[in-house]
Amino acid sequence: MLERSQTNLEGSLANLERSLAIESTLSRLVEAQEELRRLMMDFINGTDIPLATPTRSDRIDLLERDLVHPVKREEEEGDQIERTDLPPRTPASPVERDEEDDINSEEEMDLDDQNKIYADSACANVPEGEERIRPGCSTHKGLPVPNEGVLMESQESEDVYESDEDTGSMSFGNEVSSGGEIDHEDSDMPGTSDSANPSATKKANSERLAIWKCVKCGKIIRGAWYNRQHHIESHEILRLFCPVAECSAVVASTLLSRHLKMDHNTTRSFLTLKEDSDIRRQLEQISQKAMECEMKYFPPSSLVSFAETSGRISVNTACRKCGKFYAVLHMRRDHVGAHLKAKFPCPFRHCSYSGNVAT
Known part of the structure; x- marks a missing residue:
């Protein structure tokens, strides 16, 4: 009976040490996540990133080694624990499962933060050839609308x-x-210059x-x-x-x-x-x-x-006959003329050419 109690006590000590190791690993994981977030914000803002800071892969490797062998490192340092025949491995306790779920959730949150940062940086780095909306305009169904x-x-x-x-x-x-x-x-x-104060604006x-x-x-x-x-x-x-x-x-x-x-x-x-x-x-x-x-x-x-501000009325610019879209007014008129086969003669003398406005 005494030996069984001693065995249970040693097993409890081992579980306690494992729980402490997981707790310390979790705290280091949170610190690594905060460091990664700070580095990404520095990268987005264009500030210099210190070269001596370890990368994310190095931190994850260290954390994985700590998770796999949390007790082995302490045994090597000199804290010898008497080996006894322990019963077969029992299912993990609810506390351990909760801690593992917390670790997995932290990793998923870290990945989500990464994806969000990459998306933000992709939106910020718009090529010069693409359209940009002016600061004084808002959007209405994909079209810029002046304020x-x-x-x-x-x-x-x-x-x-x-x-x-x-x-x-x-x-x-x-x-x-x-x-x-x-x-x-x-x-x-x-009073003609714009003010940065919202109330003044x-x-x-x-x-x-x-x-x-x-x-x-x-x-x-x-x-x-x-x-x-x-x-x-x-x-x-x-x-x-x-x-x-x-x-x-x-x-x-x-x-x-x-x-x-x-x-x-x-x-x-x-x-x-x-x-x-x-x-x-x-x-x-x-x-x-x-x-x-x-x-x-x-x-x-x-x-x-x-003065009353009138809202912008959306207009369907699709051709009712062929379905093509023409946003510019003169292009719509030219397209209607093409459907009607309306042609204009060349204004120069001795020229028999006739065509639409575009040609």
Whole structure:
């Protein structure tokens, strides 16, 4: 009876040592996984990877050797355990099975992380020849769709300057036409640059959708502040003196680039430092005067409403007769002409050729 108890005790000690070895191996496996994840993140971010760091295959080999012989290494170090005849191998206890399942799950998670990282890196390294979606666009069924702010920004430049009259006697032009050349790049107006703050971006988008009505002339002005500022400049006759020497022209801030290009055959980037600083000083003065006159032309009560954003309607571009897809409008028209066998004669004399637009 005593010998049997001693045998059971020795077996329990062996199982305990094996469990401790598995626990230490599991902790090293978790550390190896964290190290691998850190190396992969460094690789993706482009940082230098230390050369002395062991690879994943070396770590796995060490861990496998620890799992196969967890007790043998301790016996070689000097901790001798008396050998006894143990009973036949019994099935693994539930604790051991749970630990083995944990190890397998850790390895599967490691492989899943690897696949995810490889997929992310594959998405990041898109070849230059493939299509890329612009930052200001979202996707709608595989097609790039401009955001609301981008749609409204193109409408602002068309509606703001339709009837801004240049009343100065020495001004360069009499009227700023719709969609005309506006010196946004050279005017350095505050508030025109995008902000990285999400709240500021949301506020800027709402400002682009605002619709104002001038209390003096009843003109409808859409969009951001600088559109109203240019309208105030037309009422207050705020003009710029040309900074080029021996030039006495007085122009609107929106027509400065056109004046420099047409009259002096140059651009603002080629002006001297003194001339550029003179332009900046005059623009700051005009901006300050326009802000002082804002309540005179655009009080809070002049805010009419906010423009409604219309969603993009998807159109089926497939040909109803043959099923081919043509996304571009002129290609669809040419394809319809091919079905109708419509041909255009060559406009040159003594040429009898006729064909479609593409040929």
